[in-house]
Amino acid sequence: MVGSVHAAVDLRHVPADPVLVRVEQGLNVRLHRDTLVRKRRSLGARTERGTWVRIERRAFERIGQQGWNGTEAAAVLLGVVMPRWYQGVTWREADEPVMWRADELELVTSQPVGTGARVREDPGLPEAWWAGLNGSLDALSSQHTYRIATPDTERITQELVTGKLGEVFPAVTDTRVGKWVPAHGDLTWANVMGPGFCLIDWEDWGMAPRGLDAVTLWGNALAVPGLAARVYHERQRDLESRDGKLMALYFLSKIVGPHAREDDPLLVPARREAARLAADLQT
Structure with missing residues (x-):
């Protein structure tokens, strides 16, 4: 059900490859697996074309009325030092009230x-x-x-x-x-x-x-x-x-x-x- 509450998943402790393959297909990129960064709610990795891809999993109840395209929407902001946004892809997890989103961004070399x-x-x-x-x-x-x-x-x-x-x-x-x-x-x-x-x-x-x-x-x-x-x-x-x-x-x-x-x-x-x-x- 759309309004149901979904149990949180820690992305540091679940298999990532099926998601990475889906992202590669959706964005037409190849991710460098050896650069993969795992966080509780997100994943990130470099691509073969020198960009960065950020991937997030979020349950419906955490998306809310405004959606969750914040990274894409922030591209219109002026005068703010941030990575340039190039493209994104979103999909629903099968049979679950959960969405995935991946954004391809400018690679930032600072840590x-x-x-x-x-x-x-x-x-x-x-x-x-x-x-x-x-x-x-x-x-x-x-x-x-x-x-x-x-x-x-x-x-x-x-x-x-x-x-x-x-x-x-x-x-x-x-x-x-x-x-x-x-x-x-x-x-x-x-x-x-x-x-x-x-x-x-x-x-x-x-x-x-x-x-x-x-x-x-x-x-x-x-x-x-x-x-x-x-x-x-x-x-x-x-x-x-x-x-x-x-x-x-x-x-x-x-x-x-x-x-x-x-x-x-x-x-x-x-x-x-x-x-x-x-x-x-x-x-």
């Missing part, structure tokens, strides 16, 4: 700054990297789209923000978002390349509260105080706006909330920042 969403040490990024980040985020936020950002594959709405903040920070009673702007929606350290700046993985971009992207990058650097301070300095206008503070609490609620882990290296700085922001937003 992700982080091996995961967070970083544990300062990567020593050059000044040109920070200029690329600022130019791209400023250009992105000045445009418009009818898409809604889906961080963690969930549409970000006023109701979602209010519900999460009310659950973890009930003393913050005014949770109204004042300004919505286009955002990447998943601006973690795994999705920014360095030392040459480039922003990848655009499947979740769309309108979001101001500051979401800056907060995501800052929050995932809290275990490296110097790096977090640099992000804060570079994106100060976003992070010190009221909407930016709400988004910071929204991000921190996932760390300090009911599922907090005492061994999480972000927990101590997250609690400190959450206390500061909650007090500020109550005044």
Whole structure:
């Protein structure tokens, strides 16, 4: 059934070759199997023509009203440093409420700054990297789209923000978002390349509260105080706006909330920042 909920599949632990063959046929490319990168929800590999193919599997309930052609739709954005999009192919998994999508993109030679969403040490990024980040985020936020950002594959709405903040920070009673702007929606350290700046993985971009992207990058650097301070300095206008503070609490609620882990290296700085922001937003 279209509305049914499908069990998640970790693509790091399932056979990939049948999918790779389907992608090769659909895009008329040959994938280099020795370059295959496996993630929980996606696969990626180089092609014989010097491009990159990203493949994702997503259940119907995670696709939503706007579809999931984010990478293709992002090709119209101006002034944002990202891989060029060339072509894509989509198909439904037989007898399952699941879709597959593969996009052929420009090959980016820089590596992700982080091996995961967070970083544990300062990567020593050059000044040109920070200029690329600022130019791209400023250009992105000045445009418009009818898409809604889906961080963690969930549409970000006023109701979602209010519900999460009310659950973890009930003393913050005014949770109204004042300004919505286009955002990447998943601006973690795994999705920014360095030392040459480039922003990848655009499947979740769309309108979001101001500051979401800056907060995501800052929050995932809290275990490296110097790096977090640099992000804060570079994106100060976003992070010190009221909407930016709400988004910071929204991000921190996932760390300090009911599922907090005492061994999480972000927990101590997250609690400190959450206390500061909650007090500020109550005044």
